[in-house]
Amino acid sequence: MISKNSDIPEIRVGFIGAGTVGTALAARLSGKGYPVIAVASRSKSSADKLAESVDGCNSYETKQAVADVADLVFITTPDDAIAQVVAELKWHPGQSVVHCSGADSLDSLEPARRAGAQVGGFHPLQTFASVAHAIENLPGSTFAVETEGELLETLKQMASALEGTWIRLGAGDKVLYHAAAVFACNYLVTLVKLSTDLWQVFGVSTPEATRALMPLLRGTLNNLENVGLPNCLTGPIARGDLGTIKKHLAALEKSAPALLSTYRELGLQTIPVALAKGKIDSQRAEEMRRLLA
Ligand SMILES: NC(=O)c1ccc[n+]([C@@H]2O[C@H](COP(=O)([O-])OP(=O)(O)OC[C@H]3O[C@@H](n4cnc5c(N)ncnc54)[C@H](OP(=O)(O)O)[C@@H]3O)[C@@H](O)[C@H]2O)c1
Known part of the structure; x- marks a missing residue:
């Protein structure tokens, strides 16, 4: 997959959960040159809709397919579903699993971490009343980033690509x-x-x-x-x-x-x-x- 912007790393991005935040983030990241290649959701129709709005994105029947093909998987389900979704999938070393919850710690991503994946939080400090508003309001937001190492650099770069700023939070700060x-x-x-x-x-x-x-x-x-x-x-x-x-x-x-x-x-x-x-x-x-x- 050719990136549209040479500064953007060739990270194949996937989404599980094709709602307001997932759809807006997929559209904006794709617009900035990130290869958004895969999506699955609870309903195939939501995943199809997201995939139709993003160049080169495939909609999958199963969440496992997204976990298998993407380097960085955003879990953009409601907060209450994150832990269960992550626990039911097989993850692999070298990939990253990131949720967008403002209140959840990284504990819900523990099964992915145990499988060797890097885990993180990437919370847009913004209010999204609908998908259209989310696409409009996302750029320029502050993003609360909770992770370390290589994934921290990746998420900081994403925040900048989205014309936003980032703050780094520790585990105890989130709530x-x-x-x-x-x-x-x-x-x-x-x-x-x-x-x-x-x-x-x-x-x-x-x-x-x-x-x-x-x-x-x-x-x-x-x-x-x-x-x-x-x-x-x-x-x-x-x-x-x-x-x-x-x-x-x-x-x-x-x-x-x-x-x-x-x-x-x-x-x-x-x-x-x-x-x-x-x-x-x-x-x-x-x-x-x-x-x-
Ligand atoms: N909305 C905001 O203002 C806002 C702001 C910052 C952060 N966030 C965070 O962003 C995340 C997503 O929130 P949202 O507002 O985008 O929620 P949303 O609009 O309700 O979308 C959630 C999506 O996840 C799908 N889903 C639900 N359960 C699932 C499961 N078990 N497996 C796979 N997909 C599932 C839904 O299903 P269908 O396939 O049925 O559509 C829906 O498309 C949350 O962590 C939230 O805290 C939200």
Whole structure:
């Protein structure tokens, strides 16, 4: 197989699990010159679909066929299936077996390691709502890489080929790293949902409220990127506006009491950011703490 880019190593890549991440990774790696040669999934139709979208990729009936022909096999099944899939296949020395889970350790790949394969984790720190979005969002992501030796170099090179950056994680770091991603990604969605719930109290539908909030959300992300923490924090806590916070608490108590405890808790977590920004002193911080506690 001829690689399209002379910098890309001639590693024949295979996929087991033709879902969102498998399909996006296969398409993008192939586009960067990696020979993606094999795929199998739980259903042949998913594997066929992935193979149709990637030049030179064969769809196989069995997962073993992928394990037999590929130098590097990505296990892109749901997390809960990884260990069983790996345990039921025969692996060989010289090949690599890599999963894309953010929370799973390398323990689930132990049968492949015992058979002489190198094992690793390659987690795209990104959110993929669909295959099309995954193909679009994958380039430029940060990839959490957990492995060593030759495979570490290969995965670092893949992250760079995907126009992304990489961070190396140790075995003990994975679960906290994933919990951090839940704060930054999933809970951001939850916060916007809570915000749109409040808009409904004054008669604006969720889609309309979401549209109206988008420029604010984009502005916040821009400030995070360009100004950084803690200086990007604005709002009543950053300014130390006790009166405004009191009004918020009273309005929430009246119209949305279920959100009060979340507002208080997030407020308490925001006070140290405001202090670090330096616009409030420790006395004002303590007053806000008493108000919110
Ligand atoms: N989605 C995200 O935002 C995201 C982000 C970062 C990392 N990840 C990680 O990427 C991995 C894949 O997630 P995903 O979102 O791509 O999941 P997904 O869209 O649900 O796709 C999983 C695929 O695996 C196939 N599959 C399920 N059980 C299987 C088995 N026993 N043997 C072979 N194939 C099997 C499915 O079957 P069919 O053949 O029936 O289609 C499906 O195509 C996970 O480890 C996840 O943690 C996901």
